[in-house]
Amino acid sequence: MSQYRKNGICFPKGFKANGIHCGIRKNKTKKDLSVIYSEVVANAAATYTQNKVKGAPIFVTKEHLKDGLAQAMICNSGNANTCNANGVEIANGMSELCAKALGIKAEDIIVASTGVIGEPMSMDPFVQHMDELCAGISDQKGSDACEGIMTTDTFKKEFCTEFMIDGVTCRIGGMAKGSGMIHPNMATMLAFLTSDVAITSELLDEVVHEVVNDTFNMVSVDGDTSTNDMLCIMANGMAKNKVIDEKNEAYEAFKAALMDICVDISRNIAKDGEGASKLLTCIVQQAPDITCAKKVAKSVITSSLFKAAMFGKDANWGRILCAIGYTDAIFDVDKIDVTLSSEAGELPVCVNGSGCGFDEDHAANVLEEDEIDILIDMHQGEGYATAWGCDLTYDYVKINGDYRT
Known part of the structure; x- marks a missing residue:
């Protein structure tokens, strides 16, 4: 069974994270920029909103994930970077700055934003604070990253689970934000998952869509499908299990664990619906x-x-x-x-x-x-x-x- 765990996103081997305040949000006590980093390039997959109006980061992330690979995720809160004329430019700029700070390829970065729609956005906060964000990554700062993606959430949604595949201990970690404008038709507001399981990007994509259909797509807070909904997962293979390249027992074990953690995150997103008491x-x-x-x-x-x-x-x-x-x-x-x-x-x-x-x-x-x-x-x-x-x-x-x- 999955469980709430501080720094849950860093529970799998080889993952580090961080979250800071960079100035997008007016409240200086709230973090608004987060990064998740894998020590090695990981296989990756994602699902996205079905809203016809989409945030610029989605277009950039789709392009970056065409090869099924990623090594980092960068996300800001406070501004959705949606319906902005320079939105794609901003999302690409975030990727390039993050890549330079981490010493990796820009096309290996997943980009996400959440917050107010249609609000002008500047590169200045990223230019001024990206080095600080990336220099501070640690396997003990997953909760900081979780805080950095929150908007109207009242508590952190971070979970992890541990399971066995062919006698090898494997792990999945996850964090999400979501409280209002939630009626997904893909995943949920923003959900980031990490795993040390070795699995092909093709099967990772399939299992993610299978699980999302029975978890995040079954959540509704207010009937509004957001413009920025995205769920992304990176699996870096550092558990050293035999690579899952077919739908066998190992695939089903991974799917069951992924389902477990996604159910818990989905329940908590609904529980934390804006103003909710039940x-x-x-x-x-x-x-x-x-x-x-x-x-x-x-x-x-x-x-x-x-x-x-x-x-x-x-x-x-x-x-x-x-x-x-x-x-x-x-x-x-x-x-x-x-x-x-x-x-x-x-x-x-x-x-x-x-x-x-x-x-x-x-x-x-x-x-x-x-x-x-x-x-x-x-x-x-x-x-x-x-x-x-x-x-x-x-x-x-x-x-x-x-x-x-």
């Missing part, structure tokens, strides 16, 4: 097929009305059925059961598509908890899926009402 987990079983199960689960945790009800501790199950009903899939509503569950107990609210009556006091106790499961049994097949979201609170409006200023 983590909502929607589990759909016995759907006609997996596609239907995913659509239903995502529909429920995206419903603003349902999210508001959970904030108000109101067992308004009709909003769940409503969200299920407008899902773009074919199924029989009259066979569906719904149960709300938490550490305080279970509360069946719907059987065969109709209300079943429940005790309001018990309902209030169940919904008082900060983690609520929505269990949907469709009784129509073997499709299964899980999605993660959060409640909709007054604070979400407060945070986003003056986000830019």
